Amino acid sequence: MSAMTPTPTNTTTSVDGLCEVRHLSKRYGDHTVVDDLSFSIPRGHVVGLIGPNGAGKTTTMKMLLGLVRPSGGDIALLGRTLGEPGWGDVLRRVGSMIEEPPIYHRLTARQNLQYQCLAVRGAVDDHEVDELLRLVDLTGRADDRPRGYSLGMRQRLGIAITLVGQPDLAILDEPGNGLDPAGIIEIRRLMGRLPDTGTTVLVSSHQLAEVEQACDQLIILADGRTVAQGTTSHILSGRSQHVFHLTVDTTDVGRAAAALHTAGVDVTEQVGGTFVVTPPAKVGGRQLNELLVAVGVFATSIGQQATSLEDAFLELVRTEHAERPTTQEAGRS
């Protein structure tokens, strides 16, 4: 059994879906990189594709673009199935940046964008080129070769190239790679604006905090399979941690600690009057408060610890690993 998280999103995307992936697999000899992967990408969202190293994120993105041939399964993009007539037209409505910015280093930023205009639109649109240069803040360096650019500038140029022709879908593989915090924030803001212009974004990243802020939809992969898909808030809310922070007056610390210990509450951390506790499953915030009040201690605050995407991600991936037999085990059974 997998830890797949069914969400309302899965049902709506079949109607409004931009991309549908069903039972996709990719094998290199005996090594399976992507294994029976299914997900859908709804329109008008920033969708995060996350997973540990080797989970199959980049391979999946490459298969969406036809750069890697699937060993099995179906990909439907913008209403067409991979390989069917008209697939070329579909690709012109998809922008992509896989692994590294697709830049011709001998051409200037402007020429790189002009080339892409020719490829996508069949003609150079200088107005669009100027707009994109402005969007990624490269107007001042438009006529320089990217060889002299910083990593962040190259990433931004790569994103601008991806956006030529206002694609329906922009596929960005690790766009924040190697960027400083300011650069990461810039790219996050840029991605956040794209759905308003009609471009859905599929982004993979290892920077989970960034993904949590930038993406409103998530697809979580582990070992080449989808372990969860849905809205970011749904995935996070589905796995609230049973960890509480409670604060008492420093003079009450001793009595509070004793009461918690007696009730079987595990105190994982205590600094001054603040406790981080993991109570038994049926004990919530209200019960903790009653416990303290019973010994004459009045908590100044009690709150449940919020789950970060990092926590949820690790939990999901751990569950998937635990529930899935290894290849050898499967072979023996």
Added chain:
Amino acid sequence: MIRTEVFKLRTHRTPWVLFAVLTASLCVAPAYFAIKNPADTADFTDAYLGVAGIMAPLLGAVFGGWMIGHEFRQGTLRRVLGNDARRGRLIAVKAGIGLVAAILGMSVATGIGALASAASALSFGEAIEWDGVVRNVLGGAAFALVTAAIAFALSILLRNDTYAMLGSLGVMLIVGPLLAVIPRVGKYTPWSLTVDVTTWISGQGELEVSIVPAAVGLVTSIGLLTAAAVAAFHRSDI
């Protein structure tokens, strides 16, 4: 796709540098002879053909390997195929445009070299005898185009422009001549067939095999190499 490939050729530096190097190398001897008159006007054509014969295959290998090899090296092939997934068409367009560009570049460069030689000879009141030179140049150009075609195919198979250039030069300048000395079969190796075809075009020297089987054998060899490259490219993950 044709327009984008032409755009790339126009805007990239490599084709222009190769053209400039070929043109400049063909103008060095005339410039030298303008300062120091040669003993014989035949020196003009000898130098002209000698330089063209050496430089054209060298630069052809670089150009042939570069046409698609630089896309592998820079990772831009993903961008090209992301815009248009028709891989066979991409190779055909690149090969076609590369061939036209190579012929155009060699024609203009050799034309400038010839004009420079004529002007240099005129500077001390001599006229050059051009008899047989054009056919010789065409023969050299054919050799350069075969080298470029091998480099092009190798760059697809090896996914690397540098190895492709070195490979094609190795085949045409080292391995080919070595294989050619094998008794009986040596004359049917691609290099020997290329030499036969270029000898026939230039009209000088004797053929090891007659022109028809030589031409058919050469085209078949290049065709097989290209077919292998196309098949590998179709199957490969980018």
